[in-house]
Amino acid sequence: MGNGTDVAIETSDVVLMNSDFGRLPHALGLAKATANNMLQNIVIAIGVVLVLLASVFFSEWMNMSIGMLVHEASILAVIVNGMRLIRYRVRV
16 A cells, blocks of 8 residues: 555545445444434433432522432433444434
8 A cells, every 4th residue: 555545544434445336325323323312412411400409509408419410310321322322223
């Protein structure tokens, strides 16, 4: 390979390591699924924070330990939601 190949790999967004263009739909689908998953995770995180904030102001049952428990559960939900991408398959 030429000297420009290393520069092209460093500056490109997508690199095909061989001539198999059959994997390109998988890469594009995974990129779209990742963007959707990021949006879902942001909505989950902000939603839980807003619910916790509202419950602090408007309820008497919310204390520090319950708030921490709910927040940690939401973090686990975001992690599990992100792990769904491991099983990503192209829909035919």
